[in-house]
Structure formats: C-alpha cells, structure tokens
Amino acid sequence: MQSENSTSATGATAPSGRGRAGDLRTRFLSALVLGPLVLLAVYFGGWIFQLLMLAFALLAAAEWVRLVEPERTLAIALLAIGAVGAVLVVDFIAGVEFSLGLAALLTVALFVAATVGHAQHRRLLAFGIPYIVFGSLSLLWVRGIAEDGLGLLIYLLFAVWATDIGAYAAGRTIGGPKLAPRISPKKTWAGLIGGMVSAAIFGAGVAVAYGAARPGFAAVLAAVLAVVSQAGDFFESGVKRYFDKKDSGHLIPGHGGLLDRVDGLIVAAPVFALFHATLGKVLEWW
Structure with missing residues (x-):
C-alpha cells in the first residue's frame, strides 16, 4: 500500500491524486x-x-x-x-x-x-x-497593425496556447521518447507533434474566423510557431535547471511564475512579428 505522497521511479516524490486535483483546480481558477x-x-x-x-x-x-x-x-x-x-x-x-x-x-x-x-x-x-x-x-x-492587428495577435496567442494544450495532452496520453531529458524530462516527441497539430488546427480556425486569404498557410505557419514556442519553453527550462529552480516565481497560483506561462510566447512573438513585417505583404497570407 502506497503512502499518500508516493515516490516515483526517478526517486522524486509524486503528488497524490488529491494533490494533483487540487493543483489542477488552482490552475484552472487562475x-x-x-x-x-x-x-x-x-x-x-x-x-x-x-x-x-x-x-x-x-x-x-x-x-x-x-x-x-x-x-x-x-x-x-x-x-x-x-x-x-x-x-x-x-x-x-x-x-x-x-x-x-x-x-x-x-x-x-x-x-x-x-x-x-x-x-x-x-x-x-x-x-x-x-x-x-x-x-x-x-x-x-x-x-x-492597422485593421489586422487584433486578428493577428489573437492568431498568435491561440497558436501558442494551443501548442501548450496539445503538447500536454499528447505527452500525457501517448508518452514515448523524450525530446531532451537532461533539460526537460517530461517533454516528448509526441508532445511536440501534438502541439504542432493543435496549433495548426487553432491557427487555421482563427484565420478562417477573421477571413484570412490563405488559412491553409496560416495552419502551416502556426505549426512552425509551435516549434518556436516549444524552443522557448526549453530555453527557460534549461535556465531553471541550471539554477536548480522548479519555477521562475510564484506570482500565479498553480502556474508558478509569469515567465513559466509566457516562455513560449516571448520567443514566438518576435519570430512572428519579423515574419509578418518582411513577408506578410509578399505572401498575402492574411
């Protein structure tokens, strides 16, 4: 019979089911x-x-x-x-x-x-x-950006948020080989692909809702942004691991620090802005 806080195979203390439920509830309310x-x-x-x-x-x-x-x-x-x-x-x-x-x-x-x-x-x-x-x-x-700014920012936000959701869901349900266990032990290849697929679906959905000229291209771009977003996540994970920190802070209940929530967005945003500034009009995708 396991204690309420059991120890995982890695030696780390695993939270009980009650603790996980409470954590998810806090995250949801935040x-x-x-x-x-x-x-x-x-x-x-x-x-x-x-x-x-x-x-x-x-x-x-x-x-x-x-x-x-x-x-x-x-x-x-x-x-x-x-x-x-x-x-x-x-x-x-x-x-x-x-x-x-x-x-x-x-x-x-x-x-x-x-x-x-x-x-x-x-x-x-x-x-x-x-x-x-x-x-x-x-x-x-x-x-x-005049006229298109709101739609483009909603597109970017939904692509990044969908990446997090898709990566988490695929990683938990499918599992499989790890991406970079020394940096972030929980992230898997299945999570990466799940994040890309989820971002593509939501990105295309936002593009259609805003009447974008090429929603198919918007889906592909969202999948690319998913990779960039997860690279940003890896970067912050590497910094935290270097300093032996679980979270960047404790600002948001259930979520850790602010940087923990925006590590993907903070890297994806400059890439997206640079892309749209240089190629947006040429490709006429939005």
Missing part, C-alpha cells in the same frame, strides 16, 4: 480569472494594452533578476527592471526604432554595471533585457 482580463486588454488595444504590457515586462524582469542573479544587489535589480520599463515607455512615446536602440544601449550598460558590481551571472542578467523587451515590443507592434 486561468479563469487572468485569461479574460488579458483578452479584454488585447481586444481594446491602445493604452489599455500598453499598460498590460508594461506591467508584464516589469514583473517578468523582476522574475528574471531573481532567477539568474540570486546574490543580486538592490542597485543591479533596480537597474535591470528600470531598463526594461524605460524601453517600453520610449516605445509608447517615440516608436519601436528608438526603443530598440535604447534596448541595445541599456543591455551593454547593465552588463558593464553588473561586471563592476561583481555579479556572478552578468551575461544572463544582461540578456534579460532583449529577452523580455523583444517579446513585449513584438506583441505591441502586432497589436498596433
């Missing part, structure tokens, strides 16, 4: 509250969405600093978080060209300051600025 708020901000756009993105960027920067620089000083933490906030404010006022230039300068400045301050992981610390800023600016840029 998503039920946060999901509609995010979608409302996306729908209204403008300053409402800008405020959401500013809050997201500041919280994500704070999580990143806590994750990669445990022995941080207050000055270094404030510089990193303030740099991310400054880039977004400049984007609101002067546009993406100026904000990208400022991001580059502040990344170098943070690295120099971290070096002078003898920060142990100064490269990772400084990398947090482009990591968070590029994703945030990309989401703002996509939403700001």
